[in-house]
Amino acid sequence: QSALTQPPSASGSPGQSVTISCTGTSSDVGAYNYVSWYQQHPGRAPKRMIFEVSMRPSGVPDRFSGSKSGNTASLTVSGLQADDEADYYCSSYAGSNNWVFGGGTRLTVL
Amino acid sequence: QVQVQESGPGVVKPSETLSLTCTVSGDSSRYQYWSWVRQPAGKGLEWLGRVYLSGSTNYNPSLWGRVSMSVDTSKTQFSLRLTSVTAADSAVYYCARGPFGDHSFDYWGQGTLVTVSS
Numbered sequence: 291q292s293a294l295t296q297p298p299s300a301s302g303s304p305g306q307s308v309t310i311s312c313t314g315t316s317s318d319v320g321a322y323n324y325v326s327w328y329q330q331h332p333g334r335a336p337k338r339m340i341f342e343v344s345m346r347p348s349g350v351p352d353r354f355s356g357s358k359s360g361n362t363a364s365l366t367v368s369g370l371q372a373d374d375e376a377d378y379y380c381s382s383y384a385g386s387n388n389w390v391f392g393g394g395t396r397l398t399v400l
Numbered sequence: 401q402v403q404v405q406e407s408g409p410g411v412v413k414p415s416e417t418l419s420l421t422c423t424v425s426g427d428s429s430r431y432q433y434w435s436w437v438r439q440p441a442g443k444g445l446e447w448l449g450r451v452y453l454s455g456s457t458n459y460n461p462s463l464w465g466r467v468s469m470s471v472d473t474s475k476t477q478f479s480l481r482l483t484s485v486t487a488a489d490s491a492v493y494y495c496a497r498g499p500f501g502d503h504s505f506d507y508w509g510q511g512t513l514v515t516v517s518s
Contacts, residue, residue, distance in 0.1 A: 293444060324503035328445075335494060335511055336437075336445065341504035379445050383503040387458035391437075391445040 294319065294380055294392035295347075298377060301398040307368040309396045312380030313361060318390055320361035324383035327365045331376045339378075342367060367397070375399045402427045404509035406495050412516050418482040418514055424496030425476065433500045434478045436469065438491040439511070446491075450499065452477050492515045 295313040302308035312319065312327075319325055325343045328336035338347055340356035343363060353369045363382070367374050380392040408420035422434060435450040449459035451469040455468060459467050469482045492513050496505035 322503070326502075326504035335504070335508040336496075337508070338504055338506050341502045341506075342509040345502070347506065366430070375411075377467075381447075381504065383499070387450075388461065389435075389447045389499055389503065391447060 292390070294382060294390055296380060296392040296395045298333075298393070299398065300398045301400055302367075302370045303372050304372065306334045306370050306378075307366060308370060308397065309364050309366045310378055310380075310397065312363040312365070312382075312392050314363075314382055315361055318356065318382040318384040319363050321385065322383045323358065325356065325358055325363040326381045327354075328379045328381065329336045329374075329380065336379060345375070370399050372399050402497065402507045404495050404497070404507055405495060406509045406512040406513055408493075409516070410513060411517055412485055412489075413518050414486055415484055416515055418480070418485050418489060420480045420493055420495075420512060420514070422478040422480070422509060423476060423489075424478070424495075426499075427476075427497070433498055434471075435478045435496050435498060435505060437494045437496055437508075438489075439494070439504070440488075440491040443491075448480070448482075485516045487516050490514060 327340040330336045344356040345359045355366045379394045384390045403425045405423045412418045436448040470479045492511040494511045495509040497507040498505045
């Protein structure tokens with residue numbers, strides 16, 4: 291299995307919106323609506339931000355939203371804030387009781 | 401509140417076996433699945449496998465034959481064993497709840513750093 295493809299970096303100014311992509315294949319992202327996104331600050335554990343493509347867990351601001359088209363999922367962070375600066379990882383179910391992560395995207399708030 | 405804590409040796413010699421334990425508390429729902437995920441320094445996350453409370457397991461095919469996971473009789477401790485380790489297995493190892501119905505990982509431990517070195 292191959293890792294999902296994410297851009298290594300993304301950036302935006304406070305208040306702006308930024309979108310991070312996560313590209314897989316017809317066997318993972320394209321096959322299932324089971325894409326999740328995780329935020330990881332330096333030295334900290336990952337935190338779930340989105341599950342099932344677009345669902346937000348309780349406590350996650352609605353500035354975070356997810357979507358999917360074909361084999362590519364996306365995470366959009368609107369109204370950027372300084373604390374949003376972190377690494378973001380996508381994950382997808384890949385069938386046969388197997389899960390795969392993306393390589394991660396470092397989001398910088400300018 | 402679910403609390404997750406990984407523990408184990410911080411250094412393992414090449415060719416030996418890495419053994420870690422995940423201790424869970426506060427999980428009154430008796431959630432069934434627990435996974436191990438690792439992250440080499442400066443790199444991304446890799447799902448290693450998951451163990452069910454019954455003891456059944458699913459593993460990342462890329463590690464097949466080297467990885468095994470188990471649950472103790474209390475159902476609150478989960479173990480990871482990775483054999484024949486090399487420097488490439490040096491990483492922060494996380495224990496995380498799931499995946500189950502929504503195929504995501506909702507609670508994570510703080511992780512434990514394992515370095516493979518002689």
